[in-house]
Amino acid sequence: MTEEVKYTKAADLPEELREHLGALILVLADNKRLLGMRYSDWILGAPALEAGIACSAMAQDEWGHGRIFYAMLRDFGQDPNRLEHERESSEYRSIELLDGPAEDWTELLALNLLLDSALSVQFEAMADSRFEPVHYKVSKLLDEERFHFEHGRGWVARLGSTEAGREAMQKAFAPAWEACVRWFGPDDDGVARRLRDAGITDKDAAGLRARWLERVAPVVESVGLGLAEASNGTWRSSVEPAWDGWDSDVRRGREGGPDAETLVRVRGDKNRPLLMD
Amino acid sequence: MSEGDRLWEVFARRKRADHFEHVGCVEAPNPDLGRVYAWQTYDEAKWFEMIVAPRDAFHCVNRPEQPFTLHPSAEALT
Numbered sequence: 431m432t433e434e435v436k437y438t439k440a441a442d443l444p445e446e447l448r449e450h451l452g453a454l455i456l457v458l459a460d461n462k463r464l465l466g467m468r469y470s471d472w473i474l475g476a477p478a479l480e481a482g483i484a485c486s487a488m489a490q491d492e493w494g495h496g497r498i499f500y501a502m503l504r505d506f507g508q509d510p511n512r513l514e515h516e517r518e519s520s521e522y523r524s525i526e527l528l529d530g531p532a533e534d535w536t537e538l539l540a541l542n543l544l545l546d547s548a549l550s551v552q553f554e555a556m557a558d559s560r561f562e563p564v565h566y567k568v569s570k571l572l573d574e575e576r577f578h579f580e581h582g583r584g585w586v587a588r589l590g591s592t593e594a595g596r597e598a599m600q601k602a603f604a605p606a607w608e609a610c611v612r613w614f615g616p617d618d619d620g621v622a623r624r625l626r627d628a629g630i631t632d633k634d635a636a637g638l639r640a641r642w643l644e645r646v647a648p649v650v651e652s653v654g655l656g657l658a659e660a661s662n663g664t665w666r667s668s669v670e671p672a673w674d675g676w677d678s679d680v681r682r683g684r685e686g687g688p689d690a691e692t693l694v695r696v697r698g699d700k701n702r703p704l705l706m707d
Numbered sequence: 708m709s710e711g712d713r714l715w716e717v718f719a720r721r722k723r724a725d726h727f728e729h730v731g732c733v734e735a736p737n738p739d740l741g742r743v744y745a746w747q748t749y750d751e752a753k754w755f756e757m758i759v760a761p762r763d764a765f766h767c768v769n770r771p772e773q774p775f776t777l778h779p780s781a782e783a784l785t
Contacts, residue, residue, distance in 0.1 A: 487747035584739030
């Protein structure tokens with residue numbers, strides 16, 4: 431591999447790489463779109479007025495990011511309009527955690543701190559990507575995401591100050607933690623390694639997971655949620671995910687997709703007659 | 708205001724050459740949330756710089772009442 435190689439459009443990429451990167455961009459766009467919807471669910475009904483405003487801002491950020499990356503897939507031969515409005519549930523590549531609504535504030539907080547950070551870690555790995563269209567979009571995205579992380583960290587500190595808050599977080603964070611640990615793929619994941627070796631990303635699955643752990647583990651363990659352990663300055667998950675049925679391109683561990691109500695909303699089914707382009 | 712929350716005063720300036728202006732306040736239990744809430748609530752301008760400080764960090768110089776105290780007629784509206 432040579433330092434000089436830059437890809438300015440999808441057609442410049444070797445075919446196999448183009449397929450893997452196209453798949454990764456769709457994974458990220460779908461997760462952004464669905465996560466934005468989950469934030470929006472809490473604009474009214476958050477525990478504080480300011481938290482509702484924060485959910486509104488974070489929802490707008492996620493939708494903006496999603497739209498940028500759906501649009502980017504046009505260059506990969508896909509139709510963004512179909513991607514956004516016409517797919518079946520089984521075609522979505524969003525993580526299982528987003529298939530249904532966050533049932534309470536701690537579940538939303540788990541998405542905010544754990545999942546949003548996982549997505550940011552994946553984007554951060556493309557900050558110096560040789561695929562320039564991604565590289566140019568990542569910096570602003572990460573600037574916005576810094577506030578999402580601080581929102582999550584601030585709320586963990588707040589809820590962690592009471593036993594009831596800590597217990598509620600333990601219940602909500604455990605499944606989200608396992609899903610996010612798995613989301614990066616197995617340590618020896620071939621797709622992630624090929625993307626790293628080609629300079630599209632800067633870390634393989636193990637490296638991405640380690641970076642995520644470095645970011646979120648100190649937060650969850652500052653209030654003793656028992657999800658990670660530190661040894662010689664390195665964080666390790668206390669939970670080993672199950673890999674049955676894992677698909678590296680889809681980044682989901684099982685069959686399925688967004689539930690019926692989620693699908694209607696995310697596709698904009700009620701506004702279908704109004705779609706102009 | 709919820710238990711454990713404090714008021715944070717928010718100041719911002721549009722350009723490095725500007726002085727800070729007081730843009731409002733938010734309620735938050737810790738600096739992380741104070742900063743996030745301030746940035747996301749007072750997003751009416753593309754600020755060059757925004758800062759927050761707990762209201763109780765301010766000391767009135769020339770009046771006996773607490774800083775940021777509104778006239779009673781205005782307080783009734785909040």
